[in-house]
Amino acid sequence: VSTTLIIAIDGPAGSGKSTLGNALASRLALETLDTGASYRALAAAVLEAGIDPNDRGEVARFARDATIDPGRGHVINGKDYSARLRAEEVNQAVSVVAAIPEVREVLVGWQRRWVLAHGGGVVEGRDIGTVVFPDATIKLFLTAHPKVRARRRSLEGLASIERRDRLDSTRVTSPLGAAEDSWSIDTTALTVEDIVTMVIERLESQKQGSER
Ligand code: C5P
Numbered sequence: 001v002s003t004t005l006i007i008a009i010d011g012p013a014g015s016g017k018s019t020l021g022n023a024l025a026s027r028l029a030l031e032t033l034d035t036g037a038s039y040r041a042l043a044a045a046v047l048e049a050g051i052d053p054n055d056r057g058e059v060a061r062f063a064r065d066a067t068i069d070p071g072r073g074h075v076i077n078g079k080d081y082s083a084r085l086r087a088e089e090v091n092q093a094v095s096v097v098a099a100i101p102e103v104r105e106v107l108v109g110w111q112r113r114w115v116l117a118h119g120g121g122v123v124e125g126r127d128i129g130t131v132v133f134p135d136a137t138i139k140l141f142l143t144a145h146p147k148v149r150a151r152r153r154s155l156e157g158l159a160s161i162e163r164r165d166r167l168d169s170t171r172v173t174s175p176l177g178a179a180e181d182s183w184s185i186d187t188t189a190l191t192v193e194d195i196v197t198m199v200i201e202r203l204e205s206q207k208q209g210s211e212r
Contacts, residue, residue, distance in 0.1 A: 004115075006133050008179075009123070011141055013164055015144045021034070033118075034125075038110065039094050039103075041081040042097060043093040059097055063106045104127075120137075139181060140199065144187045144188045145188040
């Protein structure tokens, strides 16, 4: 039985994954892994290489040949893409790139190695509870009212986040969705502290249950 603490957080854009993830990580002294950042960095690198994001074969080849820094998923082929992760062209391309199975295979492998090397962590994305860590200690699936999500992503805009959510939810490989054993939390009207308290309580009662 694994005692490694892995907290999986999934949900659509602007549902509050990073905010909750960071708060939980500091409470539990864990590190956080924002898996969206490496999908974004890979999309930025694909664009920079002059590859059409819709060219599945070329993108798959690029992903397979890419070197991703073991500790920093936004560093690809030695280049740091952190300043470009939220660029408009990346918002447009990322869900197209992320739908390609070979891209997911490469990044999921990297994510599993990262968590192994860090002895657990708070991992947020779209397929963490369903595909990447189906045995996570706890799986959270966050939702929020579209108006609230749009406000949290005001730079990107509602139309763009809804397009990404549609692409992410309808793709064939690892679509965005709640794992059967995940806990769905609507973050629209809750504070971060409320949710942290709820999650810590549930983790503690799970732990007592398993010790009994
Ligand atoms: O989390 P963030 O909004 O930065 O993610 C950007 C995009 O990366 C998502 O819209 C999705 O297409 C992709 N993604 C994914 N699987 C993950 C994390 C992100 O497909 N685990």
